[in-house]
Amino acid sequence: MNSRNILQPRYVIATTIVVLLLMLPSVVSAQRVAPHAFLGSATVNGSPAADGTVVAALVDGQQVVAKPVTGGSYPVLLVDPSGESFDGKMVTFTIGGIAADQTFIWRMGEVTYLDLTATPVIGSPASTPTPTPTPAPVLVPGPQGDAGPSGQQGLQGVQGAAGPPGSGGPAGPAGSAGPAGVAGPSGSQGLTGPDGDSGADGSSLVGTLALIFAGLAFLGTFGGMVWRRLVEYP
Numbered sequence: 001m002n003s004r005n006i007l008q009p010r011y012v013i014a015t016t017i018v019v020l021l022l023m024l025p026s027v028v029s030a031q032r033v034a035p036h037a038f039l040g041s042a043t044v045n046g047s048p049a050a051d052g053t054v055v056a057a058l059v060d061g062q063q064v065v066a067k068p069v070t071g072g073s074y075p076v077l078l079v080d081p082s083g084e085s086f087d088g089k090m091v092t093f094t095i096g097g098i099a100a101d102q103t104f105i106w107r108m109g110e111v112t113y114l115d116l117t118a119t120p121v122i123g124s125p126a127s128t129p130t131p132t133p134t135p136a137p138v139l140v141p142g143p144q145g146d147a148g149p150s151g152q153q154g155l156q157g158v159q160g161a162a163g164p165p166g167s168g169g170p171a172g173p174a175g176s177a178g179p180a181g182v183a184g185p186s187g188s189q190g191l192t193g194p195d196g197d198s199g200a201d202g203s204s205l206v207g208t209l210a211l212i213f214a215g216l217a218f219l220g221t222f223g224g225m226v227w228r229r230l231v232e233y234p
Contacts, residue, residue: 034109035080041073042095043117048072053096055116059086059106069095074116079106094118 038057042049048071049055055074056066065077079091086106093100098118 033081033083033085035078036086036091036106036108037111038077038079038091038093038104038114039073039075039111040113040115042069043072043115044095044098045119049074049095056094058092058094059089061092081106 042053042055044053049069051068051070053069054066055069055077056063057077057079058064059079059081064079067075067077079086085108087108089106091104091106093102093114093116095116095118098120100116100118102114102116104112104114
């Protein structure tokens, strides 16, 4: 480990965390054994691991701690033995389920800046940590309880849409005749009708008699006038 690694901020942060854990009496009494802290870069197949790729630390093949990669580096991994010592045991690492090339001997209270590299094996899928199944709770049905009290009446629902129009009913009986209305004004004079047909000719005998009587009347009148002139002539 060179001076450059020791002065890096990540290394200083990890060292500070371990020192604080040792200084807190409540934490020391609870853990008893200080963890071994690891941090550094993570590379897969020659390229920085993508953000979110999980880096895990294992002891005796059991995962102890795991955290995601950010900016090509993994954060501080506290390999905590949880009450027992891992002293002298080998710590192995995986990057996204792929075994890293680096390993390290666990030592209590140390901080190690360790760059991890991993190369996937072509033709075989990368192994991923198998999650521990959570046992499903067993539900035992109990006896049926008494019916609860009736709830309050709910609010009135929204009025529904209008239904389709119904079929027409039968025609009703005819009503009685109403009173006569007021006489309207006289209408305008109608158009002149066509001329009537000519009457039939009268009898020729009647015409002749009328003509004779008219001639006799004229002669009587004219003759009387002449007679008076003759009588009155001196």
